[in-house]
Amino acid sequence: MTDTWLQTLSQVESLIPLLGKLGREQSLKVQLAGQTLMSDSVTGLMELFDRYPGVDLERVKQVLTDAQEKGLGNGVLELEEALADAQISEGLLTATGDETPVVLYGFGRIGRLLARRICALGHTTPGMKLAAIVVRRASDKDLEKRASLLKYDSVHGTYDGVVKADVENEQLIVNGNPIKVIYASDPAEVDYVAEGIEGALLVDNTGRWRDHDGLSVHLSRPGIERVVLTAPGKQMKNIVFGVNDSDIEAEDQILSAASCTTNAITPILSVLEEKYGIESGHVETVHAYTNDQNLIDNVHKGDRRGRAAAMNMVMTETGAAKAVSKAIPSLEGKLSGSAIRVPVINVSIAVLSLNLKAGTSVEEINALLKASSESAALTGQIGYSDAADAVSSDFIGSEQAGVLDSLSTKVRGNQATLYVWYDNEYGYSCQVVRLMEKLTQSVSIGGQVVEERAA
Template sequence: MRIALNGFGRIGRTVLRQVLRHHPDIELALINDIADPATCAYLFQYDSVFGPYPGRVRAEAGMLRIDDRSIPFTGRRALGDLDLSGVDVLMDCTGTIQTRAHAAQGLKAGARSVLISGPCDEAERTIVLGANEDTLGDARIVSNASCTTNALAPLLRAVQDRFGILSGHMTTVHCYTGSQPMVDAPRGPFARSRAGAVSMVPTTTSATHLIDLVLPDIAGRVTGAAVRVPVISVSAIDVTLRLSSPPAGPAEDALRALAEASEVIGWTDDPCVSTDLRGRPESLVIALPETLPRGDQLRIFGWYDNEYGFSARMIDMARRMSARG
């Protein structure tokens, strides 16, 4: 499989780390980013979340050199200016694609498919592995939804299929991101304009809308909100569901069984804190000690590395899209 990365920020760099570590069969045909190549090389070499890359990284003329591997590196602002001939999947990790016409520039440049690393209402499909991958079909412009949707949707799919969901509410306890300022500064919503590293910030989450899109059979049944918190990585979902058929036995056993039957959900019996989950590739890791059943209600708490797990799903989705031929 040949992929190209448009955008070499948090997700683009994390995708590349995983490709180099776990996917030797994937060929990276191109990296495109408008930032200075030397800065991009430095930020890949030294990462505040995942630590230094265990090798040599440097920028050369038109190349990003990682150990003995040379990857073409360009700085084009428009997708249509890229040469994507022979690329199976263009992963757009810029966070800027909001229209189908914009994404289609990648197809016109030669890519067979475009995978968007975030919500895009105009994508042909929004797909979350473990929730609705059976609807992918022949779509060539696909959104991978959001990190929180990837954590929540597979859980809701599994619970709905096994127990039935009557209603529920989810709060994501989310680490701060680049969309928040380091010091108080205008960012649109008042609370999101406050310094992200010193306060817990109540806000909204795109997962509320995306869950209805990805799981139309439970649309309108699960609401959601977010609290941004002063940690640099790893987030959590705290969801309480009212079930039509609650588990007959211990809820922890039922959730463990759901996780073991899933390709993207994990579980832990340990009393973990957020930093313990850094670098986990699952979309969600259910914290079984936090399970709380009460009659027809079930509280589920789960961790997700919002960068590493989401990037792992980007690679999985690219493989699925490429395999269609």
């Protein structure tokens, strides 16, 4: 190792306890170019600062020390602004207000990954706290099984945290945080106030209800103030964080976080639409199989989805292309889409075949999207890969909504074909958490929502 590397390593190691205390004791989230500084990984911080070599780590340490000594907290601190200021003050913080309890209705693939993200060691989610999970009781050992499924995951590995099942009190304890497990088969059965939960944000992960009327049942229950759907929704705003989250208003009590594919492609399409304009296009997503398919040939309401998922490529439909226009209205009617489910358990790729309004080149498009991936505005939404040997499993655990495979970009005049990898489970879950953070960090003034940027 070089002396420079060892010096940087030493500086980064000195930041870990500061970040830990700021997050744990002061609910202060620290960000650089829109990316959260996690206190649980020296390697993660080294990789982050390696992308921004101009950052003075000694100055970073001083900023964090000042924030700790001044007791700043319950908010988000942007390092770029803090490093530019001579003194650290409350004015640099994105205030979060009171802590909002979060309820996860459903605890399947997305529900468990949301819980992992919200409760991750080293990750601060100021403004909200996971308070409860609502599920149907599956067995006498249900609570222990829920804890095990959260801790051990065949795709995402063993959770780096402490998970315990408190059977007597019917709760999970994740990294010291008690999370009430409420057993119910219908939303109308639950009284959240009786469980000590008021003013909560509920995230429906079941996909059982996708329209406004169906999801309104949650709002009718005591203790729930807002609902987020983790699927495309009808009669509600479909929000792709980083693209149209500024459309959220105070009166929006029910919102959709759209789909994993819509989140993967919309940020990139928004950049291209702004730069070149898009005449038309087709989106083909090659998607990992999911739990709504059969593992062995059997009856299914979707004929092809009834065929064995782990040994077939299965043609199916996707509404992701049409859903893009809900976030980018100028693309209404311009995109078609279809999907092929393939025998991989996670990570998908979207192929964007676009007719642009202006001619361009591979180099120009790649440079544009690389710059976007490094911007504070879209760093969480657009990733950039130039790895010559990249394959799908490399993107398991990716926190970006979508990652451009730059070596596969094709351009002929105004016709462009782009390939976008996405972890359809974890990357999407990170987008949902970003939306949740924004909702819990918004302040209502005179019927309007004053938005504050989240990660």
